[in-house]
Amino acid sequence: MIVEETANILVVDDEPRNIKILQIQLQTRGYIVRTACDGEEALDSIKKDAPDLILLDINMPKIDGFEVVKRVRADKNTEFIPIIMITALRDTQENRIKAVEAGADDFIEKPFNSFEVLARIKSLLRIKQYHDTLEEYNTRLESELQMARNVQEILIPKNGPQEIGAFKIASHCSPALAVGGDFYDLWEIDENRMGFLISDVMGHGASAALITVFIKTILSEHRDVVDDNPAEIIRLLNTRFNDMISTHLFMFATAFCGVIDLKSKELVCANAGHPFPFLRSDSDSSYTLITNGHSGNGLGIWRESEYENCRYTFEHSSRMFLYTDGAYEVKNSKGEEFSVERLKDVVSECENERPMDLIEYVSQSISTFSDTSPNPDDLTLIVVQGNLN
Numbered sequence: 591m592i593v594e595e596t597a598n599i600l601v602v603d604d605e606p607r608n609i610k611i612l613q614i615q616l617q618t619r620g621y622i623v624r625t626a627c628d629g630e631e632a633l634d635s636i637k638k639d640a641p642d643l644i645l646l647d648i649n650m651p652k653i654d655g656f657e658v659v660k661r662v663r664a665d666k667n668t669e670f671i672p673i674i675m676i677t678a679l680r681d682t683q684e685n686r687i688k689a690v691e692a693g694a695d696d697f698i699e700k701p702f703n704s705f706e707v708l709a710r711i712k713s714l715l716r717i718k719q720y721h722d723t724l725e726e727y728n729t730r731l732e733s734e735l736q737m738a739r740n741v742q743e744i745l746i747p748k749n750g751p752q753e754i755g756a757f758k759i760a761s762h763c764s765p766a767l768a769v770g771g772d773f774y775d776l777w778e779i780d781e782n783r784m785g786f787l788i789s790d791v792m793g794h795g796a797s798a799a800l801i802t803v804f805i806k807t808i809l810s811e812h813r814d815v816v817d818d819n820p821a822e823i824i825r826l827l828n829t830r831f832n833d834m835i836s837t838h839l840f841m842f843a844t845a846f847c848g849v850i851d852l853k854s855k856e857l858v859c860a861n862a863g864h865p866f867p868f869l870r871s872d873s874d875s876s877y878t879l880i881t882n883g884h885s886g887n888g889l890g891i892w893r894e895s896e897y898e899n900c901r902y903t904f905e906h907s908s909r910m911f912l913y914t915d916g917a918y919e920v921k922n923s924k925g926e927e928f929s930v931e932r933l934k935d936v937v938s939e940c941e942n943e944r945p946m947d948l949i950e951y952v953s954q955s956i957s958t959f960s961d962t963s964p965n966p967d968d969l970t971l972i973v974v975q976g977n978l979n
Contacts, residue, residue, distance in 0.1 A: 597715050598622045600641040602632040602658070603676060604650045608700065612645060615704050616711075629653025633661060640668050643715055645698070647676040648685060656692050663693035670721055672714035674698055735768040735796065742769050742799055745806045747776055751946040755781045756852050756906075758977045760945030762953060763970045770968035771798025771843070772914050773805055779817050782853040786974065787813075787823070788864065789889075790914040791843040794968060801841060804834070805889075820847040821860035821897040824886070828862060832893035842890035846881070846912065850904050852976055857904035860897045863888030865918070865930065868911040868937055871903050877911070877938050906976030911937050911948070916967035920960045928959050945973035 599621050601612045606627070613623045624641065626632035630652045636644070644662070648655040655675060662668045675694045677686065686697060696710050742765075751760045755778045763772055771791030778784050789805050791798040808830050809823065816822040824847050835841050846867060848859030857869070861881040868877040880902055887895040904910070918933045933952070940951040949971050956965070 596620060596622060597642040598624065598639075599643045599645065599711070600624045600626065600632065600635060601645045602626045602629070602650070602655075603645075603647040604628055605647075608647070608676070608702075611702055612707070615702070615707060619708060621711075629655065629658045632658055636662060636668055636671075640671060642718060643672045643674070643711060645674050645676060645711075646694075648689065649678075656688055659689065659692040659694055670718070672696075672718050674710060674714065676700065738769045738796055738799055742802065745775075745803065746773060751944070752776075753977065754778045754784050756977050757784050757850070757974060758945050759972070759974050760949045761970070761972045762949050763968075764965075765794070765799075765968045766916070766966055767795045769796055769799035770794055771802060772916070772968040772970040773802035774912075774970060774972060775806065775809060776974075777813060779849065783817075783849060783851045784974075785813055785817055785820075785847070785849045786912075786972075787845060787847040788912050788914065788970060788972060789843050789845040790864065790968070790970075792841055797841075798968075801835065801843060804831075805843065805845070818849055818858065819899065820849055820858055821899045823847050824860045824862045824889075824897045825895075828887075828889045828895055828897075829893060831890040836890035842888045844888045844914075850910075850974065852904070852906060855903055855905050857902045857908075857910070858899050859902070860899055861885035862895075862897060863891075865913060865915055867913070868934055869902055869904075870909045872905060872907040873943075877934060879934075880910075904976070909945075909948075909973065909975040912970075912972040912974070914968060914970040916965055916969035917952070917956060917971060919967055920956055920965050920969075922959050923961050928956060932959075945975055948973050 599616055601609050601623060603609050604627055609625050616623045626635050628650045646655045646658055659673055662671060672695045674696045675689045677697050678700050695714055698707050698710060746763055749762050754776055771793055774788040776786050787809055791801040808827050812823055812826050824845055844864035845862040846864035848857055850857050863885055866879040866882045869880045870877045881900050884898055884900050886897040918928045918930045920928050936952055936955045940948045952971055
């Protein structure tokens with residue numbers, strides 16, 4: 591960040607007398623002054639050490655002021671340096687317009703009025719100071735977001751296919767911002783049993799991402815203790831969510847938790863306000879919505895909410911599709927939503943048995959529908975099925 595009185599100013603003019611006048615005026619005020627007698631020398635000086643402000647004559651040999659301005663603005667390292675053009679009374683209005691179009695910020699006329707020169711310099715340096723402060727803040731914010739992104743990548747399984755015991759799984763999770771509020775976890779209980787949880791925290795960005803860390807912590811603490819009772823896991827999450835978060839912040843989350851046992855051919859699951867997953871009981875069956883009509887409140891809405899376990903048949907040939915609302919609330923250029931119905935149709939259309947093929951097919955269908963516009967919401971898709979091999 592620059593301090594106005596000690597700013598580094600480059601004065602560029604082919605007339606030594608003008609340089610001397612400005613140099614005396616600026617140094618008297620405590621500014622550090624560098625000089626150049628033509629555009630070529632000025633560009634070399636800027637490249638070696640970028641000044642905080644440039645006083646630049648328009649008419650100079652070799653490279654004129656217009657070209658210097660263009661080159662300074664074209665360089666990402668110097669594009670925001672304030673530039674005051676030095677003009678003569680004989681300079682035309684056309685030249686001034688040309689200088690503004692090139693990227694000049696202000697003008698001073700010869701002969702110089704010292705009070706006007708110093709006022710214009712001080713004003714532009716103040717603006718640059720605001721810009722530099724904002725740049726420093728953005729750089730720090732980017733660094734912090736990168737750290738949050740790294741933490742969230744550790745918490746959430748990697749995108750792509752994987753196998754857990756006797757299960758084949760594929761997943762895709764993409765935040766709308768650098769980090770997001772979608773979260774899921776998958777864990778092996780034994781060779782034929784696995785647990786899973788998918789959650790969607792209200793909002794996007796860093797605040798929602800912090801809540802996913804909380805959910806992961808509580809889940810890790812309790813999932814091995816109540817592995818056959820997803821409703822109890824949801825209840826514990828809701829209780830802790832209300833006690834630690836909702837009493838202080840207006841935040842809530844949806845969640846869907848389940849345990850699949852291929853040996854007993856059963857899926858046990860509980861829902862806390864989450865979009866209803868699709869279940870295909872075998873390769874010849876159609877997809878149906880599960881926990882429809884049996885969902886409790888979202889996490890953090892009411893501490894005394896009750897949740898129930900729902901039971902469904904799940905064999906080696908069964909397949910389940912889980913998702914967050916970013917999969918169906920995305921809109922096209924006409925303002926139409928993708929919708930749960932369309933999502934279910936797309937899932938049903940895909941005849942490929944590889945889970946990752948279904949993920950890619952659905953992702954492409956959503957992208958095509960939205961005209962490749964960025965999804966304003968976090969998006970998570972998960973496919974779980976028995977391993978027939």
